[in-house]
Amino acid sequence: METSAAARVHPSPREILDSVVIRFAGDSGDGMQLTGSQFTTATAVAGNDLATFPDFPAEIRAPAGTTYGVSGFQIHFAAHDIRTPGDAPDVLVAMNPAALKVNIDVLEPGGLLVVNTGAFNKNNLAKAGYEENPLDDGSLDPFRILAIDITKMTLESVKGIGLGSKDAQRCKNMWTLGLMYWLFGRERESTVRWLEKKFVKTPKVLEANIAALNAGHIYGENADLPHGIGAYQVPAAKLEPGQYRNISGNEATAWGLVTGAKLAGLEIVYGSYPITPASNLLHNLARLKQFGVTTFQAEDEIAAVSAAVGASFGGAIGVTGTSGPGVALKSEAIGLAIATELPLVIVDVQRGGPSTGLPTKTEQSDLFQAVWGRNGDAPLAVLAAATPGDCFYMAVEAVRIAVKYMTPVMLLSDGYLANGAEPWHLPDIDALEPFPVQFRDDPEGFMPFMRDKDTLARVWAIPGTPGLEHRIGGLEKQQDTGHISYDPENHHMMTKLREAKVQRIAKDVPKAAIDQGDPRGDMLVVGWGSTYGAISQAVRMLRERGRKVSHLHLRNIWPLPEGVGDLLRSFGSVLVPELNNGQLVKLLRAEYLVDADSLTKIAGQPFRISELVEAAEERLKRSLQ
């Protein structure tokens, strides 16, 4: 970041900073995700805008001390509006040598490094691959170091409470959190309250955690910190007035589905098979039975989607959630819902692929699978959420389109949105437009595949309705009657009809609009999904430099909204950054015959703002030559 805290830090009490990026890193058993999320809550309370990025290994408890077992949590908070968890940390908290090894390369020179010297023993150094102790060999000289034996300090702070040594050591994340709270002027209260809830049944553990938290804070208050390290303050950001909470993408998706079903007047049947990073969608929905949600933990991905299809046949809104490998398994059943024209919502929380790929890392490589990945000509609607909070609105929209057009809708999220958190301005539920479903109940003139002439959606007649008994299935069917038909012309016509129905959705969603910048210029950066924040900040920077660059962000991937072609043709060049090997770019080239340029990153990590700025600058320069 250009607005690095480190660059402007000098010793003085509570220096005012505009924005800070902190990365907490430790063993996957060190409780770094928890520490990070607590710091997030306290930061929200302090009124900063913020964005977070949890980054953890696929192994639940990788061997202690190894580099592949390092778990990280990055938080970016500021006195102004921000949209990404930050390119590089200003502050790195390294709980052991492996965490240092994995993360030190991204810490800016002059950055603040907090290390737990207590973990820098021979054994841990060897496991991390250090021949010499980096704390002694001068390799960390470019950084400002706060080297503390946190292990020892923690054990001292909980002495006398009567915990075993293992449990006592576990409190070191709270000690560290206490110190960080002091350094950045955060209140401890939200964490104390949280601890009281979590450890209500183990009073000793509760006492120890609070003691460690306080001890870390007191250490900060009293310690004579090394030269160049002081206490900082990041003033509250000016956010739009209203009520806020922190929200992760998977929470927002779950709540959006429930809200969408309520607006449709339907109950939800959510079929799912546990898969990273979509599992907590199932967990979130399983807690909401009182909202008319039935969750079904199926025997496999296929049963999960099949149950959802069966539920939609029965008059509920069938929903299934998964990640890329699960979508692959569900493809045939999704095709059945397309052929029988039943509503269905499929949430794909994307992760690195192919095959098992990178389960805990983020990627946007399921776009082709979403749009094209089924046998036959099998169109459905594809939506993509841009931010964690946007998952709520897109989930509502997915339900709306599914029931209005009697079609499966695929909602694309990803690991970064699912696990990342941001302050979310709570929506006014009463202001959301209901879209109540009307089941057919009149036998007069009824045919199962008769259609609404505007939407082309077929009627939804559910079992239990007298006089409307009918059969549906995956075999090609005759228009209107739904009888099995092998007639060549009928199949041609039905294929065109199914396509036309999905294309009608384009008239029912907002026209493509520039998110930032002018409607014409030198370069249009087109993004989709979770890259919204990074692209938005990059375009802002480029525009501040006077570049004629604009940002278009697509939430409707299929059908593409109206007006995309005109916008693409209004710019000298088009750049499509994606966390895949170039998928939206090919879709745009195929649909609009434009010379769109691709910027790919397939590293399991989100874009850095600087990467996007550099790539855009380089291409702008090239086009001027």
Next chain:
Amino acid sequence: MSPNPPKKEYTRKDFSSDQEVRWCPGCGDYAILAAVQRVLPDLGSTPENTVFISGIGCSSRFPYYMNTYGFHTIHGRAPAIATGLKLANPELDVWVITGDGDGLSIGGNHLLHVLRRNVDLQILLFNNQIYGLTKGQYSPTSQVGKVTPSSPLGSVDQPIVPARFALGARATFVARSYDTSKRLPETLTDAHKHDGAAFIEVLQNCPVFNDGVFDLITDRKTGPAYQLWLENGQPMRFGANGEKGLHMNPKTLTLEVVTVGEEGITEADIVVHDETNLSLAWMLTDLPGVVALGVLYRQPGPVYNESVTKQRELAKERFGEPDLKALLRTGHTWTVV
């Protein structure tokens, strides 16, 4: 589902759709279809509340011929789709129609889980020991040595015993019949009465690819010697004059076929059928030289869809009326002014 359902006496005709039946001439499926259409009015079923769900295969065309709600789905997945339907509307009377390939090969996993969950369904598995719709390959119930286009030197696969599979999956109702049996409606009635997943294997003749494979059992002349019709609480006797029976060999703990009146065997030596005895049911699935028909096992257990409904009611009691606004405000919120 309408508030005042019209009182109507339904007949077989009310359950027959207007679609031309397209199974091969002589297919056992015709007889099963007729039995189902005939029995439904007697069960008090109504066309609007009855749903037939099938997978893929010859048997799975069944729903098209029923004037009820129907869903011809994808290969092997009918049990999962039926489960979702029961979750959406537990009031519906749902029948699953599957075959030996659909239910035990590609859909084996779903059949396993629908049985162990005990979803309230009737599951009819048409077993013809062959793949019909794909033109005659051996199936998971084909006997070893079966010569087919995909096993020109004879199949080397060991066959599965459907009823044994069902018991292994903790099915609470397992029955067996055959396509042309006069007693098929009776077995269907028993299945329909059962709360939970009722599994019925129906031996079914495929006249084109596996003709006559069950002839010894189903033929009017030879049949009585091979058919053991089970009656709960009655000694397990069979044969043209009921002269044969099943005797428990206490040394080997197996059932043996004996003749009453020979070698000192009396009525008292014949084992009495107990539908709730799992060990007995297991032995009845695969007997030497005779086929057990009727209800092999019936032991009611918790019904999945009922448990799910109960939990939802419990959640409402515990958490109160749903309030979206409150949901969005769970946990920590703050106000920016």
